[in-house]
Amino acid sequence: MIGLQTVSGLMAGFAFTGxxxxxxxxxxxxxxxxxxxxxxxxxxxxxxxxxxxxxxxMNIDICIHSPLPIIPSCPxxxxxxxxTMFIGSFLVVSSIPVMFLLQNLKLLFALSISxxxxxxxxxxxxxxxxxxxxxxxxxxx
Numbered sequence: 788m789i790g791l792q793t794v795s796g797l798m799a800g801f802a803f804t805g806x807x808x809x810x811x812x813x814x815x816x817x818x819x820x821x822x823x824x825x826x827x828x829x830x831x832x833x834x835x836x837x838x839x840x841x842x843x844x845m846n847i848d849i850c851i852h853s854p855l856p857i858i859p860s861c862p863x864x865x866x867x868x869x870x871t872m873f874i875g876s877f878l879v880v881s882s883i884p885v886m887f888l889l890q891n892l893k894l895l896f897a898l899s900i901s902x903x904x905x906x907x908x909x910x911x912x913x914x915x916x917x918x919x920x921x922x923x924x925x926x927x928x
Contacts, residue, residue, distance in 0.1 A: 822895050840914075844915065
């Protein structure tokens, strides 16, 4: 059975690939409809990657509240996994606005980099910080 994390990851990859195909395949990506399509694909990539990270945080939360020890006591590995997921997904999503800038789509770049920055700051402070505090309280990290 395919899990939600797999589906979210696949859909994020599909949206990211669709963005690249539309950017490179269209003769004029500065057309209004092309920019709307590119923005929709960017937002889809962002939503699916945030969903993937949210599912990861939910798994950690479930493991923390489990009566049986599910999470192995390897604090250094958990820090690496969590930071890698957060930084990696941020780099993937922030690479799309850079591609917009390379195609001279300045308005699309400004909108998408703003959405990217605000979205990841919101996830970091509203979701990751509380889970991190729970992990510290349980002695996992």
